[in-house]
Amino acid sequence: MEQTAARTRDQIEERFKWNLKDIYATNADWERDFEAVRAQSEAFARFAGRLGEGREVVLEALNAYFGMYLRMMRLYGYASMSCNGDNGDPTYQALQDRAATLYVKLSAGSAFLSPELLALPEQTLLDYAADPAFADYDVFLKELLRQKEHTLSAEMERLLAASQDMAGGVSNVYDMLADVDMRFGDVPDGRGGQIELTHASYRGLIESRDREARKAAFERMMGTYGSYGNTFAASYAGNVKKDLFYASARGFKTARAAALFPDEVPERVYDSLIEAIHAHVPGLARYVELRRKALKLDDVHMYDLYAPMVEGFDLDMPYDEGFALIEKALGVLGEDYVQVLRRAKAERWIDVYENRGKTSGAYSNGSVYDVHPYILTNYVGTLDSVFTLAHELGHTMHSYYSNETQPFAKSDYAIFVAEVASTVNEVLLLEYLREQYRDDPKAQAALCNHLLENFRTTVFRQTMFAEFEHKAHAMAEAGEALTRESLCAMYKGLNDLYYGQKGVVDELIANEWMRIPHFYNAFYVYKYATSFCAAVAVARRIREEGAPAVEAYRRFLGLGGSMPPIEELKTVGIDMSTPEPVESALRYFEETVDQMAAMQA
Ligand SMILES: [Zn+2]
Structure with a gap:
């Protein structure tokens, strides 16, 4: 197995780290775009109350709206992925926080768009959707119309929106109890010792070849949950009632x-x-x-x-070999598909190895529309690692082809x-x-x-x-x-x-x-x-x-x-x-x- 856990990010070779410079060459470029999006989001207010003025204004508003979101996703993608590479880095924590705040501001500042459009006569929206100038936005407009039946008056929508935070209360109680407050104590580790049972250690213990170890972990885990059973039932019932409330409010x-x-x-x-x-x-x-x-x-x-x-079979494959294996296995999807896979590796779309502070697990991020998708993984050379990489490459290729084929408004x-x-x-x-x-x-x-x-x-x-x-x-x-x-x-x-x-x-x-x-x-x-x-x-x-x-x-x-x-x-x-x-x-x-x-x- 390749041992990488103890390394700091700067000890990892460049070729195994994703190249976020494809999004912004420097943090100063990010700052410039941040200011630009902030200005755009403030200027968007100029469309409020004007969407009934006709085709030109609506088209201009939609162009502005999607253009602003496209740039917002770049800002957020760069900040969050920079942060995920080393979550302890305060520079990128700050960037991510600011991007998240701007995102909320942008959503709030453009929230009038859908209800104002929905207030237009249905035929007007259908005409726009069929108008070649609106080709990028036909799906968005038709989707609005589809939702119309379940959209309430502006006043009621405001009330429902305001209730969301409160309605999320039961789920917060659940998270706090299950993830923070509950303790499961120590259980046999299957190797003659004891280990603290946690959500993370449970996974390994339930897969243990030692039957007593997995039995003990199972009984402790399920038994402890059971001892809070009435609380979990009350919190789950609350959440189900929340679902019923919103469903019936929207008809x-x-x-x-x-x-x-x-x-x-x-x-x-x-x-x-x-x-x-x-x-x-x-x-x-x-x-x-x-x-x-x-x-x-x-x-x-x-x-x-x-x-x-089955015991006694695994791969022990360095990244280059694992990647070559995936290329061969996916060869059936066509030479040009494999070419894009090769680009993903050569152009460093992928962050390969674990380092201190890096986000665990794996994901593909295809939200930076006009650059290319990225993959975060924690490759260790096992069969599971190679499968995970193939899995994330599937998401990445889906995003790549969708982003390449569709306009931004229809790419997701x-x-x-x-x-x-x-x-x-x-x-x-x-x-x-x-x-x-x-x-x-x-x-x-x-x-x-x-x-x-x-x-x-x-x-x-x-x-x-x-x-x-x-x-x-x-x-x-x-x-x-x-x-x-x-x-x-x-x-x-x-x-x-x-x-x-x-x-x-x-x-x-x-x-x-x-x-x-x-x-x-x-x-x-x-x-x-x-x-x-x-x-x-x-x-x-x-x-x-x-x-x-x-x-x-x-x-x-x-x-x-x-x-x-x-x-x-x-x-x-x-x-x-x-x-x-x-x-x-x-x-x-x-x-x-x-x-x-x-x-x-
Ligand atoms: Zn997946």
Whole structure:
């Protein structure tokens, strides 16, 4: 493994650090643009009350509005990424704070734009949207009209906006209790010692090969949450009521309908995901059974689900080799795609190694529209590191092609499609590696295990979460109380359904919903499952059909936010309003289960 943890940022070779000078050559240039955007945001007030004056004024206002945001994103991107390279650097902390403040000012100063436009006759907006001079803004204008039905009077909107801060209170209470105040004490570390159980150490412990260690961590974690169960139920119930309040204030029938509205995702997509997953629970059970045999257990408890089934295979790949591997695996996407990948590396779009103070994890930032996307990662040369890099490169290429193809106002793609490009890359890399290691049974098993775990945690688990939040909101909408008892019973029931066929569903799992922060951002996690399934279906088509599927996919990468996400996916032959893509993905899951079973036999 490459050891980099102790280094300070200036000890890292230039070629492994991103080049933010592509955005601003110096901080002085940033300062100049900052002043310019501040002046623009103040000058934008000249349009207030004038949008009824006609076409020229509206066009001028839209040009000014999007031009200002484009520059704002440059300012913010430069400041936040500079900061993330070393979060302890006060210069960039200050820049980031100032950029964030300017952003808020800009939003507040331009908040009149949408309501004033919406006050115009509908036909006027439709005429503008069809006018070639407004070509960059047609999606924005149509989207405004679509939202009109759920937009309230200016006075009511002000009241709703003012209530947001207060409504966020329960989620703040949750964060403070779960992340700051709660303590879990020490547990066995699996190597003869003790370790403090934290959210971070739990991850390693639940994956421990030592069964007593993972059991102890599981029981302590779930047990501690359970001892605050009434508080968690009260805070979650408060959050669900918040969702119901905003949904009904805006005239939606249900909280779920309100949550799916911005992405234009029909509710049947959500239901059909759940139905398809239920139909494939027997496949999940076969995976649990494989796991039982691999780990040589009598039965699989909830704390046995994360331990690796295969030991003794990993990559140990320096960055250059890992990158070359990704280039080869993604070669199927076309020579010009690979050319852009090479540029990403050669032109230093990527911040590769860990250093003191650098943000952990990995992300791709495609928000600096007229420069290029950037990637932050913490590469250590393992199989996981290479997959993470391939994943982030998927986001980066999606942003690159969307930014290149679409005008700024239509370049940003929806979350609903955001994980497609990243997962396609992961699947292509996995299949490539399986071919490379054709004659190495240990590698085959480790790669299958990697894929099956992705499926279990991204598709099955996130769908189970989606089902939990759907049921909880439906209970509240039917006037049922959300209590510790009712929520735990419901969550336990879901685990029985998903894992009960071959696993032992421990009583304590009933508390697990309490530790899922995503439940405070309702109806979001289903997108992980649908994106993953769509991506697997796309990758299958690319591998099976070749050129026509690649061409369609390449066009998809350039669509940005120019179409509703469901329609964008249809251009690559994926219709998420039918169960077929989820079915296709789950067939791939089951084929992999079969292959792994054959290896085990
Ligand atoms: Zn991602």
